[in-house]
Amino acid sequence: MSAGGRKLRAGLIGLGAMGRNHARVLSGLDGVDFVGVHDPAGDPGGLLGVPVVAELADLLALGLDYAVVACPTAVHEPVGLELAAHGVCALIEKPLALSVDEARRLVEAFESRGLVAGVGHIERYNPALRSLRTRLEAAELGEVFQVVTRRQGPYPHRISDVGVVLDLATHDIDLTSWVTGQEYVSIAARTASRSGRPHEDMLAAVGQLADGAVVNHLVNWLSPLKERSTVVTGDRGCYVADTLTADLTFYANAAISTEWEALRTFVGVSQGDMIRYALPKREPLLVEHELFRDAVDGKDSGIVSLREGLRTVEVAAAVLSSARDGATMRISASEVPHPRRGTPVHFAPGALVDE
Template identity: 55%
Template sequence: MGRHHARVVRETPGMELVAVADPGGDRFAVAGGLPVLPDVQALIAAGIDAAVVAVPTAHHEEVALALAAAGVHTMVEKPIAHTAEAGARVAAAFEDAGLVGAVGYVERCNPALLAMRQRIADGALGEVYQITTSRQGPFPGRISDVGVVKDLATHDVDLTAWLAQSPYATVSAQVAHRSGRQHEDMVLATGRLANGIIVSHTVNWLSPRKERQTVVTGEKGALVADTTTGDLTFYANGTTTTQWDTVAAFRGVAEGDAIRYALTKREPLRVEQENFRDTINGHPTTAAVTMTEGVHTLTVVEAILRAAAEGITVDL
């Protein structure tokens, strides 16, 4: 992810890429004319105002704490740390230092989800009943240190709580190990949010079909976001009753109009970087992910793994 952040920082007004660090060198050739520094201390010594941490999850805490101690505003790629306990230490360090600390959940910046959240807030669905997500596709070669829950499901947990504007209250889950790796590669998770909305997440990286879909169902209909294409569709509850009795008997609500909205589609990573910039400048947006939110998401993710391992429902 570091190579993508480097590109976007260079292209974002109000930001300038002045230093990069990677002990493994610059294998993606993103440094340009900048020297490739060996570690976070060298990065800090370059006199930076802000940093993006895109290192393996196991190193998030160490690098982020060093940046907090040096007074550097920081966005840490998701998840915030390798454990919720470590994430809480990171969040506390930035809060105590009065610094901006953010977490890189880029799905919040997807045009379909941004439009979905706004329409939910505007009352397009009325009362929200349920949120379901499906995130499936082939195995990503970049992953080595975590399973599908901490790598992919963490996106769904974050965006669900954000869309509903409510934290998780309970979770249950099942996982499967089918690829021969140490970590799980499939998960089915269900839960309930503090505001009563029920949720479910289907996540794996063993499917030949890539799917990124979020469905929010409420009293007025359903909103369906395809985050692969950035499309948002509204399926309204209908008012016309069916005359076919055998079909009507199996329907809860009538099918109404379906509308696919025309959205302005900007690169989510660019929007995320602008949100980070604006938060540093004192203008935070609802799509910016705070470290406190990042800790909650990781707490839920750990609860999902515990629920699956012990066969229980975990109360948060």
């Protein structure tokens, strides 16, 4: 409910697989009046209970406070610029845009008009990762040594305009920076296309964060096994977050005395207790919508800013450049709100530097 006591008027752009999920949540979201959808294919049998219009102008004519942009990544920029020009706030599905330049233009368009805008990096609302971030922030793991993510499964036929780097790996890039509170400073990557499609369907990447932690990402559309795993290792043990089940498990380091002389001289970690945390498990997409609604209503809700979305696109661009050129890419810092504190840190303008 807006500060004036009326419901916020929300629209949706795009009725693909993700768009239909957004429509479901918007239809029952407290304080929001879901007023219409723009999709060039027209009304799918009137099942949504709201008008589905073929032109964006017709959706804008309904008088929106904000819109959810769930159309293909290739048209995020023109759609976003049109929304900004009409004073409409926007939640834009990840990735923010196809390129760094497009993402920067979207940042400028919304910031220059003082409009609330965010990026739909839904993993930030996964209960396992939210709990993991809180525990890392409290230094429960001590120094973080490594972050390893695995994101693989069958090819999703809804995707045709981008490969796994922009579609899937942007999840891992964003969540890694967010849970650790650290920016990427370098990345080296290899990609391949084994399924005959024009974009890459497999990625292996190794990177480093500003605090020295090592990062590994394995991403593909080639596996019958669907896997969504984030493992963070530090000097007190490791956390394993399974974002398919929203489970978080802690494996502790332990010092166990032994009479076995051959093992007594080993310097390293030992297997200790294992804890699986009991977490409240709310639907991440619903949480994302609630926080964005609150942001449009003027509350400080901690949404993913466009500048954070831009940073993720910058790192993804470095991944693709590294894979193309066979080189390690240094990623210079940019002025982005710190993913942990939410306050700006000032650096030189972002750039990619081939090492």
